[in-house]
Amino acid sequence: MTSGTLHTRAPSSPTAAKARFWDKIARKYAADPVADMAAYEATLARTRALLGPAHRVLEIGCGTGTTALRLGPSCGRLVGTDVSAEMIAIARERLAAAPQPNLEFQVADADAPEFGQARHDAVLAFNVLHLVSDLDAALTAALNALAPGGLFISKTPCIADMNPLLGKVLLPVMRLLGKAPPVLSFRASELQAALTRHDLEILAVEYHGTRGKDRRPFIVARKRGPASG
Ligand SMILES: C[S@@+](CC[C@H](N)C(=O)[O-])C[C@H]1O[C@@H](n2cnc3c(N)ncnc32)[C@H](O)[C@@H]1O
Numbered sequence: 001m002t003s004g005t006l007h008t009r010a011p012s013s014p015t016a017a018k019a020r021f022w023d024k025i026a027r028k029y030a031a032d033p034v035a036d037m038a039a040y041e042a043t044l045a046r047t048r049a050l051l052g053p054a055h056r057v058l059e060i061g062c063g064t065g066t067t068a069l070r071l072g073p074s075c076g077r078l079v080g081t082d083v084s085a086e087m088i089a090i091a092r093e094r095l096a097a098a099p100q101p102n103l104e105f106q107v108a109d110a111d112a113p114e115f116g117q118a119r120h121d122a123v124l125a126f127n128v129l130h131l132v133s134d135l136d137a138a139l140t141a142a143l144n145a146l147a148p149g150g151l152f153i154s155k156t157p158c159i160a161d162m163n164p165l166l167g168k169v170l171l172p173v174m175r176l177l178g179k180a181p182p183v184l185s186f187r188a189s190e191l192q193a194a195l196t197r198h199d200l201e202i203l204a205v206e207y208h209g210t211r212g213k214d215r216r217p218f219i220v221a222r223k224r225g226p227a228s229g
Pocket of ligand 1: 081082128132
């Protein structure tokens with residue numbers, strides 16, 4: 001992917017509206033500790049094992065770049081993207097403090113169909129598929145960016161599998177108060193069905209959580225077609 005293919009946003013565009021919540025909380029998000037560090041490390045190790053030194057990797061919803069910075073040394077090139085310019089600013093600050101020449105951060109909306117026609121060997125989507133406006137549009141954009149045989153790797157909170165009060169009461173109230181973004185509520189089974197509908201072959205569904213019942217499946221899926229090698 002080149003910068004020229006990335007979605008830029010006008011101040012009043014729907015993309016700008018999506019970014020507003022995350023722009024506001026970006027510095028706090030950066031300072032917050034990872035809730036389940038053992039699960040996070042397991043996810044990183046599993047992802048790392050799926051990447052190769054020549055792989056061109058795209059991460060959508062990369063936030064402050066924590067995961068991209070950890071995975072950069074395990075692949076050929078990694079472009080971390082996020083709808084929030086503030087999140088990307090922090091990711092770039094972190095990259096500047098510990099440079100990795102194969103790593104780059106760009107503002108981009110995962111919902112936008114022009115997201116990229118480039119050929120990536122892997123697309124990573126961690127904690128973001130429940131936040132896009134349209135799951136099918138985001139999957140179409142991700143699949144466009146992926147080479148045949150490439151891997152789509154995601155870990156996504158499946159809110160419809162959680163306590164119903166969360167999706168039906170707590171999140172809507174928090175949203176009214178400006179304390180939560182709009183979210184999509186789907187079950188893990190519905191997410192898997194969506195991936196299959198987009199012609200992805202699901203290779204693995206795992207749960208890495210170490211605290212209580214984990215509702216964030218780590219899914220590895222392959223875009224059908226011959227691998228690029
Ligand atoms: C919960 S954070 C997860 C960040 C990181 N992937 C992680 O696991 O820590 C969600 C991120 O998704 C981004 N995001 C939300 N909607 C997006 C969209 N439509 N396109 C790209 N990024 C989006 C937010 O700006 C935020 O940085």
